[in-house]
């Protein structure tokens with residue numbers, strides 16, 4: 497293990513976050529930005545470095561408000577682009593016409609777009625810059641044991657080091673080791689789909705429009721970046737991925753032009769395609785003794801609505817608010833009643849988002865002609881999508897009274 501204080505600190509931390517991904521680093525940043533005299537460490541098995549990947553995230557309006565409140569938003573938006581319009585079609589790739597089933601124009605609240613596209617590199621760069629001076633970062637720290645039953649939690653690492661904390665927060669990915677160590681099971685469903693991700697340049701402007709084409713193999717989304725560039729999240733059946741990755745970049749570009757219905761003109765790939773297997777994975781509990789799960793450790797959802805990280809960052813905002821409240825009331829960070837409140841608060845939102853993304857994927861990602869006809873004519877898709885659209889916009893805005901304060905732009 498390396499890092500300031502590494503394994504040598506004997507006093508327990510208030511909070512140790514395991515996992516230095518976007519959720520873990522945001523969690524630590526929200527705590528140290530909101531209350532002084534809190535001791536926070538973030539441990540990761542890998543070095544803390546800005547990732548070299550092609551991904552960009554659609555960060556919802558409530559999330560941009562949270563980062564603004566924490567003083568982080570301006571640090572991550574040099575290459576960000578607003579999503580001002582959404583166009584969703586139900587179409588197979590060869591279809592000549594692509595019926596528009598859902599569209600959205602305008603801000604969720606005046607002056608605040610539905611979402612911004614932020615490259616992962618810029619998001620992580622900003623979080624790491626902020627964390628380096630303010631948070632104990634411990635790398636080479638692979639968790640191997642956890643005991644939350646005592647007066648403090650004990651966290652052991654494969655190096656043999658042991659750290660103690662009032663509360664341990666698991667942000668260690670969808671395959672969370674800490675979740676397993678705490679014997680928290682999951683509900684799982686393998687979509688047998690993969691998310692292909694890359695960045696493209698194109699000859700026609702996107703006009704800050706996000707396009708999503710629901711096709712039998714899964715949704716194909718192009719999301720606007722700065723200039724004539726877009727980020728792709730392209731769902732395919734996993735058994736087709738190897739063949740697509742084996743194509744030359746020119747062949748891949750022609751395939752992408754077809755998938756976009758040529759709405760973006762001629763396409764050039766700016767990065768090699770990366771593939772992520774897609775699954776639904778929900779932790780059966782979001783807490784244990786002196787333990788809270790956030791982000792993908794708590795829930796992995798289909799990227800059909802681009803909400804996975806947004807859901808995790810809502811966990812961050814809620815848990816930070818509760819921990820800060822507990823400490824100000826003279827309680828400790830691992831207070832069991834506070835943890836129960838966290839679980840009750842976040843489970844409903846998680847279940848709703850998991851159900852919505854799963855339902856959309858099941859309804860649209862198939863080539864059953866009967867279902868397609870039913871979708872298009874019999875079931876009144878526009879009517880069905882209306883409430884989903886309202887729900888998504890409301891979720892993105894996070895303006896409701898049950899949304900965490902940070903996502904409503906209030907300090908905690």
Ligand SMILES: Cc1cc2nc3c(=O)[nH]c(=O)nc-3n(C[C@H](O)[C@H](O)[C@H](O)COP(=O)(O)OP(=O)(O)OC[C@H]3O[C@@H](n4cnc5c(N)ncnc54)[C@H](O)[C@@H]3O)c2cc1C
Pocket residue numbers: 514515516517518519520539540541542552553554555637638639667668669670672673674691692693729772790791792793799802803804805806807808
């Ligand atoms: C194709 C695709 C597109 C997506 N697009 C969007 C989008 O547009 N908008 C959106 O909101 N979400 C999106 N998501 C979801 C988003 O990518 C995830 O929700 C998010 O990256 C999860 O972040 P995290 O910090 O929870 O976990 P991770 O980013 O997985 O970080 C986990 C960290 O924990 C560390 N770790 C793991 N195990 C251990 C251990 N045993 N000990 C110590 N450290 C450990 C890892 O090294 C890593 O640094 C998308 C997902 C996919 C697959």
